[in-house]
Amino acid sequence: MNILEIIEAKKQGRELSPAQIAFVVDGFTDGSIPDYQMAAFLMAVWFRGMTDAETSELTGVMLRSGEELDTTGLDAPSADKHSTGGVGDKVSLLLAPLAAACGLKVPMLSGRGLGHTGGTLDKLEAIPGYRIHMENEEFLRITAEQGCAIIGQSGSIAPADGKIYALRDVTATVDCVPLITASIMSKKLAAGPRTIVIDLKCGSGAFMRSLDQARALASALTAVGRAHGRNMAVIFSDMDQPLGVAVGHACETLEALAALRPGGRDEAPGDLVTLTEELTADMVRVSGLAPDRDAALAVVRDAWNSGAAWERARAWITAQDGRLDWDREDLGLEIAPLALELEAGDDGWLEGMDCRQVGLALADMHAARRRVEDPLDLTSGIDFLARIGARVSKGDVLARFFCPRRDEAEAAAQRVRAALRIGEREVAARDLILDRVD
Numbered sequence: 001m002n003i004l005e006i007i008e009a010k011k012q013g014r015e016l017s018p019a020q021i022a023f024v025v026d027g028f029t030d031g032s033i034p035d036y037q038m039a040a041f042l043m044a045v046w047f048r049g050m051t052d053a054e055t056s057e058l059t060g061v062m063l064r065s066g067e068e069l070d071t072t073g074l075d076a077p078s079a080d081k082h083s084t085g086g087v088g089d090k091v092s093l094l095l096a097p098l099a100a101a102c103g104l105k106v107p108m109l110s111g112r113g114l115g116h117t118g119g120t121l122d123k124l125e126a127i128p129g130y131r132i133h134m135e136n137e138e139f140l141r142i143t144a145e146q147g148c149a150i151i152g153q154s155g156s157i158a159p160a161d162g163k164i165y166a167l168r169d170v171t172a173t174v175d176c177v178p179l180i181t182a183s184i185m186s187k188k189l190a191a192g193p194r195t196i197v198i199d200l201k202c203g204s205g206a207f208m209r210s211l212d213q214a215r216a217l218a219s220a221l222t223a224v225g226r227a228h229g230r231n232m233a234v235i236f237s238d239m240d241q242p243l244g245v246a247v248g249h250a251c252e253t254l255e256a257l258a259a260l261r262p263g264g265r266d267e268a269p270g271d272l273v274t275l276t277e278e279l280t281a282d283m284v285r286v287s288g289l290a291p292d293r294d295a296a297l298a299v300v301r302d303a304w305n306s307g308a309a310w311e312r313a314r315a316w317i318t319a320q321d322g323r324l325d326w327d328r329e330d331l332g333l334e335i336a337p338l339a340l341e342l343e344a345g346d347d348g349w350l351e352g353m354d355c356r357q358v359g360l361a362l363a364d365m366h367a368a369r370r371r372v373e374d375p376l377d378l379t380s381g382i383d384f385l386a387r388i389g390a391r392v393s394k395g396d397v398l399a400r401f402f403c404p405r406r407d408e409a410e411a412a413a414q415r416v417r418a419a420l421r422i423g424e425r426e427v428a429a430r431d432l433i434l435d436r437v438d
């Protein structure tokens, strides 16, 4: 087989055979295909796309480039959720123990944040002692015993993706549905869950800005998941404003865990509660533990209100050596002092915002990465209080900035102020759940 012929075939828009796709991925991973030829191949895919069969094959080859976990020994249906990333998205921290309390096993491999989107692993690292790396056997044992475990993906999971993603990042080929699909699914499939529910975020704080783009990605993700024998469901959720109030690592971890505490659900931000329940209910229903959406939601609410999910959260975090002061309101998490408050300059309605800028404001306080190697301040964060459609009066506090360095908090607040659109016309609140695919 010849790499030039394969690049040429894709350039002409022809469908590649499984053997050709394997040749490219294996050759690039073992170093026999150089970066410049792989870059040309990726760009040809960017322009010409891939069929569902090709995308599924690409995913499979990338998956088989590394280890796959064997979840067949778990004594209950396994399920996982993947979010395409957003601002203030701390759902995994609630959903994993909640799903466990509903009777599922949740082996979750998570990633770090980059740019304006946060990552679950960074949020978990705000918990003193929490171990994000361990051997696969221990990860599966904790999942079996506690119902869930969340760790970072090691280099042994889909190593082809790491190498290909690094090249996509510097060749303007990240925003390509088949390549995104193979990248996400090769990693998600490796942890072995039988059911995968996707939270496909859409809006100014998301990867996918429009619902049409989101639908194309959803269709590719579900086709690949099903081709690999998994049950799939997708919820399209709004990411035109942060999810919940807290944005930032320790702040988000506290908001998520406080919501699970007995009585915490009623105090928690409504959008966070709704999205967590809907995603968990889909995991429960699609796994076959409830016959329909209403029954699944009832199971989820019972697990939350009874305190069972809180108990699962404590057991899971303790099993991964996390040390929290469970009786304290702040759980002993270190959060930076309040540096300043951003007030509304005028009366009006919050019409909208560039949500991406709210995520980037964290980077102004060293609480998000601009580059992969940037160090993170896990204590700094924002309480984002404004909601689209809300009436605001001059002087109302729109956001609070927690940061040990006032000049950085000022830069972050300026960025957030510029991102908000306060107008004179009344506007409707945004829908959170935009659509679904079952």
Ligand code: URA
Binding pocket: 165, 174, 179, 180, 181, 183, 184
């Ligand atoms: N997330 C991934 O893991 N891969 C992509 O290509 C895009 C988002």
